[in-house]
Amino acid sequence: xxxxxxxxxxxxxxxxxxxxxxxxxxxxxxxxxxxxxxxxxxxxxxxxxxxxxxxxxxxxxxxxxxxxxxxxxxxxxxxxxxxxxxxxxxxxxxxxxxxxxxxxxxxxxxxxxxxxxxxxxxxxxxxxxxxxxxxxxxxxxxxxxxxxxxxxxxxxxxxxxxxxxxxxxxxxxxxxxxxxxxxxxxxxxxxxxxxxxxxxxxxxxxxxxxxxxxxxxxxxxxxxxxxxxxxxxxxxxxxxxxxxxxxxxxxxxxxxxxxxxxxxxxxxxxxxxxxxxxxxxxxxxxxxxxxxxxxxxxxxxxxxxxxxxxxxxxxxxxxxxxxxxxxxxxxxxxxxxxxxxxxxxxxxxxxxxxxxxxxxxxxxxxxxxxxxxxxxxxxxxxxxxxxxxxxxxxxxxxxxxxxxxxxxxxxxxxxxxxxxxxxxxxxxxxxxxxxxxxxxxxxxxxxxxxxxxxxxxxxxxxxxxxxxxxxxxxxxxxxxxxxxxxxxxxxxxxxxxxxxxxxxxxxxxxxxxxxxxxxxxxxxxxxxxxxxxxxxxxxxxxxxxxxxxxxxxxxxxxxxxxxxxxxxxxxxxxxxxxxxxxxxxxxxxxxxxxxxxxxxxxxxxxxxxxx
Amino acid sequence: xxxxxxxxxxxxxxxxxxxxxxxxxxxxxxxxxxxxxxxxxxxxxxxxxxxxxxxxxxxxxxxxxxxxxxxxxxxxxxxxxxxxxxxxxxxxxxxxxxxxxxxxxxxxxxxxxxxxxxxxxxxxxxxxxxxxxxxxxxxxxxxxxxxxxxxxxxxxxxxxxxxxxxxxxxxxxxxxxxxxxxxxxxxxxxxxxxxx
Numbered sequence: 065x066x067x068x069x070x071x072x073x074x075x076x077x078x079x080x081x082x083x084x085x086x087x088x089x090x091x092x093x094x095x096x097x098x099x100x101x102x103x104x105x106x107x108x109x110x111x112x113x114x115x116x117x118x119x120x121x122x123x124x125x126x127x128x129x130x131x132x133x134x135x136x137x138x139x140x141x142x143x144x145x146x147x148x149x150x151x152x153x154x155x156x157x158x159x160x161x162x163x164x165x166x167x168x169x170x171x172x173x174x175x176x177x178x179x180x181x182x183x184x185x186x187x188x189x190x191x192x193x194x195x196x197x198x199x200x201x202x203x204x205x206x207x208x209x210x211x212x213x214x215x216x217x218x219x220x221x222x223x224x225x226x227x228x229x230x231x232x233x234x235x236x237x238x239x240x241x242x243x244x245x246x247x248x249x250x251x252x253x254x255x256x257x258x259x260x261x262x263x264x265x266x267x268x269x270x271x272x273x274x275x276x277x278x279x280x281x282x283x284x285x286x287x288x289x290x291x292x293x294x295x296x297x298x299x300x301x302x303x304x305x306x307x308x309x310x311x312x313x314x315x316x317x318x319x320x321x322x323x324x325x326x327x328x329x330x331x332x333x334x335x336x337x338x339x340x341x342x343x344x345x346x347x348x349x350x351x352x353x354x355x356x357x358x359x360x361x362x363x364x365x366x367x368x369x370x371x372x373x374x375x376x377x378x379x380x381x382x383x384x385x386x387x388x389x390x391x392x393x394x395x396x397x398x399x400x401x402x403x404x405x406x407x408x409x410x411x412x413x414x415x416x417x418x419x420x421x422x423x424x425x426x427x428x429x430x431x432x433x434x435x436x437x438x439x440x441x442x443x444x445x446x447x448x449x450x451x452x453x454x455x456x457x458x459x460x461x462x463x464x465x466x467x468x469x470x471x472x473x474x475x476x477x478x479x480x481x482x483x484x485x486x487x488x489x490x491x492x493x494x495x496x497x498x499x500x501x502x503x504x505x506x507x508x509x510x511x512x513x514x515x516x517x518x519x520x521x522x523x524x525x526x527x528x529x530x531x532x533x534x535x536x537x538x539x540x541x542x543x544x545x546x547x548x549x550x551x552x553x554x555x556x557x558x559x560x561x562x563x564x565x566x567x568x569x570x571x572x573x574x575x576x577x578x579x580x581x582x583x584x585x586x587x588x589x590x591x592x593x594x595x596x597x598x599x600x601x602x603x604x605x606x607x608x609x610x611x612x613x614x615x616x617x618x619x620x621x622x623x624x625x626x627x628x629x630x631x632x633x634x635x636x637x638x639x640x641x642x643x644x645x646x647x648x649x650x651x652x653x654x655x656x657x658x659x660x661x662x663x664x665x666x667x668x669x670x671x672x673x674x675x
Numbered sequence: 676x677x678x679x680x681x682x683x684x685x686x687x688x689x690x691x692x693x694x695x696x697x698x699x700x701x702x703x704x705x706x707x708x709x710x711x712x713x714x715x716x717x718x719x720x721x722x723x724x725x726x727x728x729x730x731x732x733x734x735x736x737x738x739x740x741x742x743x744x745x746x747x748x749x750x751x752x753x754x755x756x757x758x759x760x761x762x763x764x765x766x767x768x769x770x771x772x773x774x775x776x777x778x779x780x781x782x783x784x785x786x787x788x789x790x791x792x793x794x795x796x797x798x799x800x801x802x803x804x805x806x807x808x809x810x811x812x813x814x815x816x817x818x819x820x821x822x823x824x825x826x827x828x829x830x831x832x833x834x835x836x837x838x839x840x841x842x843x844x845x846x847x848x849x850x851x852x853x854x855x856x857x858x859x860x861x862x863x864x865x866x867x868x869x870x871x
Binding site: 604 | 802809813818821825828831
C-alpha cells in the first residue's frame, strides 16, 4: 500500500491537533459556558481516540513504524536536539489505550465533578496531563521525554492537591512532587551522562553508540527515575497518599498512565539495559521487593481506594520484575491491560463511595450486590482480571509474565516473592469484594444508592469491554519480538492459576470464619501491614525533623555563635581560663615542700658532680 | 463675582504634597522623620528580650507571651540566643483536636496563642509527632530487619538461582564410570548430552 507513512503521520498529527485545540479555545473564550468541558474536552478526547485508531490498525495490519522529525530545535556544535515523534509499536498501541481510558474517565468525571465550580479547569488540567503523557510516550529523544516527564509530574501535583484547602491533600501533593523529584535526579544524571558520553539524546544514536560503553552509571539513574515515578520500594509512599485527589485523578494518573511512565521509560530504553546483568538484577530485586511489600500492605487496609492504590503499586512491581527478566514486551503488555481494569476498579470504587454518602471504609459497606449490580459486576470483572483469571485481559499479560518467570534463570528469592505476591493479590482482591458487596449491608438504610445514570454506566461498560477483550486483541494482533517458551511441564504452566486459586481459597476461608469470632488484640505483623511497614512513619518523621531542626539551628544559632563567639572571644577566653586554672591548681601553695625539694635536688646535683 | 486670581499651580501641588506628608500613617523614612506610627504592629515591649533571671522578669515575660506563669519555661541560657522565648512542648499541629473550633482551622491555632520556636516544622504538612501504636524502636527494628532479611535472601537467591533444566545432567570422568562400579580394564563408552 503506497504512502502508508503519510497516512500514519497525518492521522497521528490530526490526533495531536484534536487533543491540543481545547487548550487554545479555553484561552480564546473563557469557560463561562458550564458545559464547555463536556463539549470541548471530552469530545476532543473521544475524537482523538477514534483518529488514533487509524495508525493502530495500519501498524497491526502492515507493521509500519516510523519516526517523524519535525523541527531542528537547537544544537551545541554537533549535539542536536530536534522535536521528533517516534511511532513504533509502543507509542502506537499506548496512545489509543490512554485515550480510550481517558474518554471513559472524563465522561465519569462530568458526573462526579458536576457540582465543582472549577470543573472546566479540572478538565483542562486532565487534558494538559494527557498531552504531556502523549509527549512522553511518543518522544524519540530524551529531551522531549523529559518535557513530558516533568509535565506529568506537575499535573499530578496540581490534581492531587485539587481540593487545596484540605491540609492532607496538600501534604499528599507535596509528597508526590518530592518523591518524584528524587527520581528526577536519576533521570537528569542519566541525561547528563548521555549528553557527554554519547553526544546525543536521540534514541537511535544512543542505542548504537552505547554498545561499546559501560552503561552502569546512566542505567542506575534511569532505574532511580523509574523508582520515583512508578512508586517502587523506597520511593513508594506517595502513591497511596495520592488517593487524596479526586477519583478521576486516581483512575487516570495513579493507575493507568502516569505511574507507568517510569516502566515505560525503561521499556523504551531497554536496548541500553538488556546486556547489562547488573541493571537487570537490580530491576528484578527492586520489583520483587516492591510487589511483595505493597501486597502485604494492601492486605489490611480498610479504605477501598488505598487497597486499589497498593494493588497498583504491586502491579508496577510486577512490571519491574518483567523488565528484570529482559521481557520488555510483556511489561508493556501488562501496562496496557492493567490500564483498563485498574481504571475500572477506581471508577467502581467511586460509585460505591458516592452511593454510601462518601463512606470509604470497607467495614461499613456490604450487601451492595443487589443494590448496584452494574458497578459490582464491573468490580468483579476488574478484580478477576487483576488476579489473572483465564482469558480476561490480565491473564494474557500476567500469566505470560509468571511463565517467563518460571522458565528463566533468575534469583530464586525473587521468584518466590513474586509468586507469593501473586497469591496475596488474589487474597486482598477477595477481601475487598467480600467486604464491599458480599454478605449483609453495614451502612445506614437511607443511603442515596443510585447508579442509574448514563455517565456512570457507559464508561464502566466501555472499560469492562476493554478489560475482557484488550488482552486477547493485543496478543492476537501482534507477534512478540522475543519467542516465548512454548513447552514446559504442566506444573509450571499451571503455577499462576494454582497459586491464585490457593490465595483466593485461603482468603475466603479466613473471611468466612473470622467474621464470626470475637475480635482480638492485633499481633505485631498486623501492625506491620496496617502501618504500611512503618516506612512512611519512620521516613516522614525522622528525616524532616532532623533536617529542619539542623538547618534551623545552623542558620539561626550555630553560624552566629561560631563566627561571633566560638572562633574569637569565647574560645580564647575558655582556653585561657583552662590554662590558667590548671596552672594555678597545680600550685597548691606548699612553699616549704617546694623549697626543700629544690634544695635537695640542688645538693644531689652538686654532690653527683663533685663525685 | 470675584476677580480671577492667577493660581500658582506649582504652589498648589506643593501644598498638597506637604499636607500629605504630614498626615497619615507613612512607613519608612517619612515615619522616621515625622514620627508618625500606626497603632498596630510589633511594639518594643512585645519583642523577645533577654533571659529572665528574677521572678518578676519571668512573670513579665509570661504575660508578654500570653502564657500562665506556672506554664512559662524559657530555654536554658547556653548562649544560643533564645532569650526569654518560651519553651513549648514539642508537639505538632496534627496532634491537636481536629474537631475543635479553632480561630485558624487549617493551622489548628487560636489567635494570640504563643507559637513554637520551630512552628514551621510542626505544621500539618510536615513533621507529625502524634503517638504511634508501636514504639519507635520496635518500628525501626521491624522495618530495617525486614529490609536486611530481604537483602540477605536476595544475596542467597543470587548464589542459588532457579532455572529449568534443558538437558540431562552430564557427569565427568566418563559419566562416573569407575564410581558406579565399572570394570577398570574395559574402555567405557562416551555419554555426552551436550558439548561446551
